[in-house]
Amino acid sequence: MKAVHFGAGNIGRGFVGLLLHEGGYEVVFSDVAAGLVDALAAAESYTVHEVGAGGRDRVVTGFRAVNSASDPELVAAEVASADVVTTAVGPTVLKFIAPHVVAGLRQRPADEAPLQVMACENAIGATDLLRREMATAAGEDWSSLEGRAVFANTAVDRIVPGQPEGGGIDVTVEPFYEWAIERAPFGETPPSIPGAHFVGDLGPYIERKLFTVNTGHASTAYLGARGGAATIAEALTDERIAAGVARALEETSALLSAKHGFPAEEMTRYRETILERFRNPALPDTVQRVGRQPLRKLSRHERFIGPAAEAAERGLAVDGLLTAIGAALAFRDPEDEQAVELEGLLARLSPDEFVAQVTGLDAAHPLYPRLVEVVGRATAAG
Numbered sequence: 371m372k373a374v375h376f377g378a379g380n381i382g383r384g385f386v387g388l389l390l391h392e393g394g395y396e397v398v399f400s401d402v403a404a405g406l407v408d409a410l411a412a413a414e415s416y417t418v419h420e421v422g423a424g425g426r427d428r429v430v431t432g433f434r435a436v437n438s439a440s441d442p443e444l445v446a447a448e449v450a451s452a453d454v455v456t457t458a459v460g461p462t463v464l465k466f467i468a469p470h471v472v473a474g475l476r477q478r479p480a481d482e483a484p485l486q487v488m489a490c491e492n493a494i495g496a497t498d499l500l501r502r503e504m505a506t507a508a509g510e511d512w513s514s515l516e517g518r519a520v521f522a523n524t525a526v527d528r529i530v531p532g533q534p535e536g537g538g539i540d541v542t543v544e545p546f547y548e549w550a551i552e553r554a555p556f557g558e559t560p561p562s563i564p565g566a567h568f569v570g571d572l573g574p575y576i577e578r579k580l581f582t583v584n585t586g587h588a589s590t591a592y593l594g595a596r597g598g599a600a601t602i603a604e605a606l607t608d609e610r611i612a613a614g615v616a617r618a619l620e621e622t623s624a625l626l627s628a629k630h631g632f633p634a635e636e637m638t639r640y641r642e643t644i645l646e647r648f649r650n651p652a653l654p655d656t657v658q659r660v661g662r663q664p665l666r667k668l669s670r671h672e673r674f675i676g677p678a679a680e681a682a683e684r685g686l687a688v689d690g691l692l693t694a695i696g697a698a699l700a701f702r703d704p705e706d707e708q709a710v711e712l713e714g715l716l717a718r719l720s721p722d723e724f725v726a727q728v729t730g731l732d733a734a735h736p737l738y739p740r741l742v743e744v745v746g747r748a749t750a751a752g
């Protein structure tokens with residue numbers, strides 16, 4: 371069995387590649403970072419170091435690596451004969467992966483078992499997005515190609531911090547992980563991934579993950595950065611920040627319970643586990659990594675505006691989320707293109723224009739005036 375995995379970065383090596391390997395796949399990593407591809411191609415194994423309580427080392431072997439920028443034909447050939455394609459590149463990069471998967475499908479015999487495609491990104495419906503990008507890349511050939519693949523959305527959860535520069539291809543991760551995958555698209559032959567669980571309806575899982583783990587993570591990063599903290603664990607040692615994060619998460623939990631029926635006690639335990647994961651002192655996870663790409667994180671269906679909009683529509687509290695959004699507006703990182711753009715947009719646009727453009731909310735939405743106030747305060751604070 372063979373899996374082609376696009377994006378050999380933190381989660382690619384530290385989670386998706388590891389679980390595919392443990393499921394019995396030969397993993398072919400595909401990436402555009404030449405140094406990383408060369409290092410993987412030259413290695414026979416790498417180690418995933420799980421740090422913190424219950425962690426152990428796991429070794430990945432039997433992989434190969436291909437550079438999709440310099441060797442697209444080889445990538446297409448690998449995809450053509452693969453059983454599984456996964457991605458962990460970031461949702462905005464899926465449009466660049468799509469042409470490679472389409473090129474592979476063009477070479478794949480029509481009577482071959484369908485390629486099983488799963489995008490493992492922090493976004494609702496990431497595989498659906500990849501599929502749309504593939505349809506665009508294929509143009510009028512799509513109707514003859516789409517039957518050669520099946521598409522399943524997934525929710526992946528494991529904190530994999532940035533790895534030290536020059537540290538090689540080993541990866542340091544937390545011990546916890548969860549991978550939920552839609553079951554129905556695979557019919558009788560789901561992929562062999564013992565570490566994953568297959569679910570009938572992914573909607574509640576991905577929303578619970580994105581609106582708890584990622585809302586809490588981002589709230590900690592932005593409140594922490596504003597308070598001068600360097601890491602997530604350090605930020606949570608400040609009681610005011612911890613209280614701010616707890617408040618935002620109580621609001622998203624109330625929404626998730628109202629919308630999906632998750633019992634309140636289950637959500638309380640889920641939040642406790644997550645906050646304990648964030649506090650893992652062995653995990654060197656920076657506020658810059660977790661706060662990266664703030665414009666993506668402030669977009670309509672993401673971890674802040676997504677739950678806050680739905681909570682406001684239901685008349686639920688959103689004050690904690692608005693405080694975290696205020697902190698997000700103050701996030702500055704000269705190395706992060708979106709953080710720089712965010713600063714420019716705040717200087718250039720009126721609060722109304724900013725809310726409309728960045729969050730995509732309509733002026734008639736109940737959250738809209740509250741966001742305009744938050745943006746107005748951020749603009750005034752300079």
Ligand SMILES: NC(=O)c1ccc[n+]([C@@H]2O[C@H](COP(=O)([O-])OP(=O)(O)OC[C@H]3O[C@@H](n4cnc5c(N)ncnc54)[C@H](O)[C@@H]3O)[C@@H](O)[C@H]2O)c1
Binds near residue numbers: 438
């Ligand atoms: N790190 C985590 O804790 C974590 C956990 C769950 C989900 N995720 C999600 O996984 C995705 C990747 O996150 P990450 O933390 O591993 O980021 P990362 O930056 O460590 O890895 C991304 C990799 O994609 C590669 N890449 C960029 N453009 C590419 C292209 N056109 N073709 C092939 N490869 C390309 C990069 O070179 C890099 O190696 C994101 O969607 C993220 O939200 C991350």
Ligand SMILES: O=P(O)(O)OC[C@@H](O)[C@@H](O)[C@H](O)[C@H](O)CO
Binds near residue numbers: 526530584587660
């Ligand atoms: O990857 P992002 O930028 O969407 O979010 C940053 C972190 O919150 C994220 O990578 C978490 O570590 C991960 O989602 C945990 O499962």
